[in-house]
Amino acid sequence: MRQLLLDLNAEKPQTLDNFVTGQNAELLQLLHLFARRADAVPRERFAYVWGEPGAGKTHLLHALNTAGARYFGPDTAPDAYRFERGVTLYLLDDCERLAPDAQIAAFNLYNEVKENDALLLAAGALPPAALALREDLRTRLGWGLIYQVHGLSDEEKIAVLSQAAQDRGINVSPGVLPYLITHFRRDMQSLAAMLDELDRYSLETQRPITLPLLRSLLQLETKAE
Secondary structure: OOOOOOOHHHOOOOOOOOOOOOOOHHHHHHHHHHHHOOOOOOOOOEEEEEOOOOOOHHHHHHHOOOOOEEEEOOOOOHHHOOOOOOOOEEEEOOHHHOOHHHHHHHHHHHHHHHHOOOEEEEEEOOOHHHOOOOHHHHHHHOOOEEEEOOOOOHHHHHHHHHHHHHHOOOOEOOOHHHHHHHHOOOOHHHHHHHHHHHHHHHHHHOOOEOHHHHHHHHHHHHHHO
16 A cells, blocks of 8 residues: 555654744744854843744744754653753743653753753743742743744735745645645644645646645555554
């Protein structure tokens, strides 16, 4: 059976440039400074971003996980939360999922980052004050700059996908994109990857990109999972 869509999120690297900005222009400006480790970084060297699933928080953290950065997910072992010379940016994801021992490790890392004038960007599903974490860590996460990552509206997603299809000469029948965003994963990276997959599937089957073709492809994915 044809392998479909199961690894869509791995197809393209996550960068600041391919993050659809939407209402997050001020946040993106800050993160470009974080990416350059520039002297122009605001006096606050800590930032916390929050938003609903699919808004793009993890995308932003992965985009900054380049040379001189260190990424920590909720499954990272507590003993890995170490400050290291040469690492100037620390990225802490899914804060609401940190286990008790990881919360202690993250708190200690925060203090070391502060003492050594490094940068730390954390992310969670809720604002810091609403996180069910130990008080000292929750307080630290709320000390820096706080941004909500605003997801795109359905209309904005359709507009972005329509423009992408037009730029690449892909002819998409009316109704396909509205159906896609209500019957598939809602994050932009998966939606954009599905547009690519629809184009490939259309060429393979020599059928236009219509609702029946989209439904056929989604059914293949369901069978493959």
